[in-house]
Amino acid sequence: MKKLNRFNFLFRSTKGLVLVAISLISIVTAVWGTLSGPMVEWGVRDITVRTLGMELNHWEREGRIIMLYHTIAMAVLAIEVYFITSLVPMKKHQQTNINATITVGYITAMVFGLWFAYFGHEYIFHGLFLVGQSLIFFAGVSLAVALWPWNKEYYLSPDSDYAHTKSGVDLERLAFFTMAVLTLLSAMWGAVTGSYWKNGHETFLAENLIRNPHKTALQKAIIGHLHIMLSLVAVAITLIVGRWLDFKGALHKWAMYLMIVGSITLTLGALSVVWLPWAHTIIYVGSVGVMLAALLFVIFSWKKLIIEGTADKDKPTFMDKIRALFKDPLKFGPGWQMVFMNFTVSGVGIFMAIKLDKIFRVWPAREERITLTGHWHILAALIATIIIMYYWDISGLKGKVRQWAGWILIIGSDLAFAAATVFSMKRLFVKEYFEAPVVNYTMLAMDFGLGIILVVLAIFLGWRLFDLFKQEALWKKEAENPELEINRILPAKPIKDANVEMEVEK
Amino acid sequence: MRKINLPSFVFVLFLLSSCIAQEFKELEPIKYIETGVNPSEWVQIPAGEFMKGQHRHKTIIEKPYEIMVTDVTNEQYANYLSEALEAGKIKIVNDSIMGYYPGDPFDGWKHEFKITAGDKVYMYLKEPGIRIKYDGNKFSVIKGYENHPVTFVSWFGANAYAQFYGWRLPSENEWEKAARGKDGRTFPWGEEISPNIANYNSSHNLFEKIFHKDITTTPVGFFNGKNYDGYQTLDNRSPYGLYDMAGNVWQWCGDDYPNMHYRYMRGGSRTNYEYNLFTWARNSAGPSFYSMYVGFRCARDVKPEPQENNNQTDNQ
Numbered sequence: 001m002k003k004l005n006r007f008n009f010l011f012r013s014t015k016g017l018v019l020v021a022i023s024l025i026s027i028v029t030a031v032w033g034t035l036s037g038p039m040v041e042w043g044v045r046d047i048t049v050r051t052l053g054m055e056l057n058h059w060e061r062e063g064r065i066i067m068l069y070h071t072i073a074m075a076v077l078a079i080e081v082y083f084i085t086s087l088v089p090m091k092k093h094q095q096t097n098i099n100a101t102i103t104v105g106y107i108t109a110m111v112f113g114l115w116f117a118y119f120g121h122e123y124i125f126h127g128l129f130l131v132g133q134s135l136i137f138f139a140g141v142s143l144a145v146a147l148w149p150w151n152k153e154y155y156l157s158p159d160s161d162y163a164h165t166k167s168g169v170d171l172e173r174l175a176f177f178t179m180a181v182l183t184l185l186s187a188m189w190g191a192v193t194g195s196y197w198k199n200g201h202e203t204f205l206a207e208n209l210i211r212n213p214h215k216t217a218l219q220k221a222i223i224g225h226l227h228i229m230l231s232l233v234a235v236a237i238t239l240i241v242g243r244w245l246d247f248k249g250a251l252h253k254w255a256m257y258l259m260i261v262g263s264i265t266l267t268l269g270a271l272s273v274v275w276l277p278w279a280h281t282i283i284y285v286g287s288v289g290v291m292l293a294a295l296l297f298v299i300f301s302w303k304k305l306i307i308e309g310t311a312d313k314d315k316p317t318f319m320d321k322i323r324a325l326f327k328d329p330l331k332f333g334p335g336w337q338m339v340f341m342n343f344t345v346s347g348v349g350i351f352m353a354i355k356l357d358k359i360f361r362v363w364p365a366r367e368e369r370i371t372l373t374g375h376w377h378i379l380a381a382l383i384a385t386i387i388i389m390y391y392w393d394i395s396g397l398k399g400k401v402r403q404w405a406g407w408i409l410i411i412g413s414d415l416a417f418a419a420a421t422v423f424s425m426k427r428l429f430v431k432e433y434f435e436a437p438v439v440n441y442t443m444l445a446m447d448f449g450l451g452i453i454l455v456v457l458a459i460f461l462g463w464r465l466f467d468l469f470k471q472e473a474l475w476k477k478e479a480e481n482p483e484l485e486i487n488r489i490l491p492a493k494p495i496k497d498a499n500v501e502m503e504v505e506k
Numbered sequence: 507m508r509k510i511n512l513p514s515f516v517f518v519l520f521l522l523s524s525c526i527a528q529e530f531k532e533l534e535p536i537k538y539i540e541t542g543v544n545p546s547e548w549v550q551i552p553a554g555e556f557m558k559g560q561h562r563h564k565t566i567i568e569k570p571y572e573i574m575v576t577d578v579t580n581e582q583y584a585n586y587l588s589e590a591l592e593a594g595k596i597k598i599v600n601d602s603i604m605g606y607y608p609g610d611p612f613d614g615w616k617h618e619f620k621i622t623a624g625d626k627v628y629m630y631l632k633e634p635g636i637r638i639k640y641d642g643n644k645f646s647v648i649k650g651y652e653n654h655p656v657t658f659v660s661w662f663g664a665n666a667y668a669q670f671y672g673w674r675l676p677s678e679n680e681w682e683k684a685a686r687g688k689d690g691r692t693f694p695w696g697e698e699i700s701p702n703i704a705n706y707n708s709s710h711n712l713f714e715k716i717f718h719k720d721i722t723t724t725p726v727g728f729f730n731g732k733n734y735d736g737y738q739t740l741d742n743r744s745p746y747g748l749y750d751m752a753g754n755v756w757q758w759c760g761d762d763y764p765n766m767h768y769r770y771m772r773g774g775s776r777t778n779y780e781y782n783l784f785t786w787a788r789n790s791a792g793p794s795f796y797s798m799y800v801g802f803r804c805a806r807d808v809k810p811e812p813q814e815n816n817n818q819t820d821n822q
Contacts, residue, residue: 036779037779040708040779040780041701041707041708058692058697058781058784059560059561059562059692059784059786061781062560202560202561203561208788211766211768211790212766213615213616213617213618213765213766214765277616356617357617357619361617361619361768361792362791362792362794362795363791363795364756364771364789364790364791364795364797364800365768365788365789365790365791366778366782366789431633431634431635432634432635432797432798432799433633433634433635433798434634
């Protein structure tokens with residue numbers, strides 16, 4: 001019997017580990033967010049720099065940014081891994097090893113990566129940053145091993161509602177496994193290219209190279225790496241929320257096939273930009289597969305919400321169904337954010353691709369850059385909102401708090417992302433001389449939307465911090481019941497494993 | 507449902523509000539500000555090495571050259587247009603000032619701009635916010651804007667101006683060396699930036715205080731250490747004495763790179779955060795693009811002189 005203490009909760013339970021990672025990301029975002037944008041002219045950056053003793057050379061700005069988003073990305077990967085090791089059946093010792101390795105890895109990478117980038121360039125810290133990333137990679141290898149889909153212990157019964165092959169291979173497990181292997185491949189791709197840093201290529205931000213018709217192989221490899229890593233993070237969260245909301249049935253089967261084939265195609269396309277002039281065609285094909293899989297999940301999850309929300313009515317009206325759909329923002333939200341992504345990310349991307357030479361390449365590169373950086377910031381932030389929705393659900397937010405928090409998260413983020421999209425496209429519908437109101441309103445909407453989310457998140461984390469100091473508290477309950485709720489029917493032949501036994505009890 | 511409808515309503519309202527009347531209306535005159543800087547001055551930049559780009563690669567400029575101390579002003583450009591019209595070098599078609607450009611070589615590269623020979627738009631006289639007007643006979647500047655940098659001029663228009671007087675647009679290398687000297691500095695004046703040293707997003711300069719934000723530009727050479735009605739500026743000259751090599755308006759450069767034909771701009775503008783004002787920061791657009799945030803200055807060849815020595819550099 002584990003001794004229930006705070007350390008065990010924070011660093012040995014899934015719920016605690018996710019809380020730690022979200023908290024660390026929030027702290028880094030809050031502090032490092034003061035270094036750019038309006039914070040600069042308000043003088044906040046100078047205060048941060050002076051107080052913390054940062055050393056910011058202008059010519060190293062890109063390098064710092066790269067280190068910063070790598071450290072945040074590592075923590076996000078860790079959160080997804082915690083979800084996966086809790087949601088997908090595996091041995092308890094596998095879960096423990098994977099979680100421990102990735103936790104040490106991402107915290108090491110985060111602390112020493114930022115230390116190296118922002119507080120003088122002590123190369124020992126850069127080495128430790130690489131150690132951290134290596135541990136994360138090793139955790140990924142262990143995860144892939146744990147997810148091995150052809151382990152008969154995890155085969156599904158022929159009458160299972162969940163996607164499976166005739167022989168019983170769990171297709172969702174296969175999708176998780178595929179995603180994990182592809183992520184490892186893509187991470188390796190970036191690591192190998194990154195090893196040429198200062199030894200063949202120089203730090204750059206991809207958006208600064210967009211108009212250069214002759215990119216080096218190393219530059220193309222980095223561009224492929226960053227795009228596919230974010231895409232695979234999105235694939236992972238889609239699979240995770242599918243698990244959370246008990247995705248099953250015919251749509252599940254189609255979605256898993258599409259997701260597996262789509263992920264493989266997308267990854268091969270993204271990495272082949274190095275040598276294939278028509279790599280984008282492969283990418284488009286892969287993207288269609290992945291996005292169709294996500295669409296099937298959205299259809300399933302919304303239909304489920306409507307059915308469950310109108311179960312007490314014999315003949316629910318249209319409005320009853322709408323009310324049921326919107327009843328729980330945290331469960332409606334993941335699907336909605338995936339739909340919304342099409343307006344602010346995919347739609348914008350397709351439009352840009354079609355009108356690239358006629359419109360966007362005539363515009364200043366800095367404008368095109370805003371659109372490009374905007375679209376991946378929005379995609380990353382949408383993933384973050386889905387993670388938060390899931391975590392708020394795990395934390396047991398109920399009643400009005402759940403409603404308010406959920407809707408603020410959805411409306412605030414969508415308002416900000418829509419405003420960012422309008423901001424980046426403003427030249428399409430307003431003459432430059434009249435841009436000022438559009439710029440002002442959109443900036444205001446972005447600041448308001450993101451600001452209100454950050455306030456709610458800060459209140460939530462403040463509550464969780466306060467809760468840690470209480471004796472009879474949520475953290476204790478979570479420590480006693482550390483794993484995520486799994487709605488899924490167990491494999492045909494249940495395994496004797498602590499992690500799964502817990503599910504059986506439920 | 508109300509929760510969904512409210513933001514949708516606000517969003518639609520916002521879109522409608524942004525679709526306010528966008529028709530052309532001539533600008534009101536503004537107060538003329540004398541900076542004491544002469545926009546007709548040139549400065550010589552010696553041939554030799556400089557540190558180029560963010561990663562400071564040693565780069566050599568083979569020949570010395572001269573470059574304008576300030577951006578070309580509205581007054582200078584209006585005078586050019588009047589002279590060029592008289593000389594038959596430009597024509598006005600549907601309120602567009604146009605002139606001939608011989609075209610760029612085309613290699614059929616992916617996304618390569620095809621720029622054929624023919625008449626190109628230099629400036630559109632009915633563009634909202636434009637500071638130059640035409641009365642059917644000659645060109646003039648709306649009062650108060652005479653010494654502001656000319657804007658709304660395409661690369662074709664900037665290039666034509668330079669060529670009309672036997673000059674050229676500076677190459678990116680020439681522009682960068684003129685901006686940062688030999689020591690690889692980040693800004694033309696050094697390493698730090700503050701609101702009263704350049705016209706950029708954070709500057710909130712005198713023009714914003716006494717007029718309104720739509721002015722967007724400051725007169726060339728405005729940030730020269732002078733005090734304007736209580737607004738104390740800092741001197742933003744580069745090591746070679748050029749003003750406004752960071753902020754105010756982006757500046758067209760002359761290079762035509764094969765397989766792309768975008769034209770590059772340097773310096774950053776009123777709308778940009780500080781990192782766009784770095785001496786190595788680049789921007790680009792199609793040569794037909796014009797903007798209220800883009801201007802230019804010219805360069806010209808000089809007779810080759812002996813390469814500069816260290817003492818000369820130290821003196822700069």
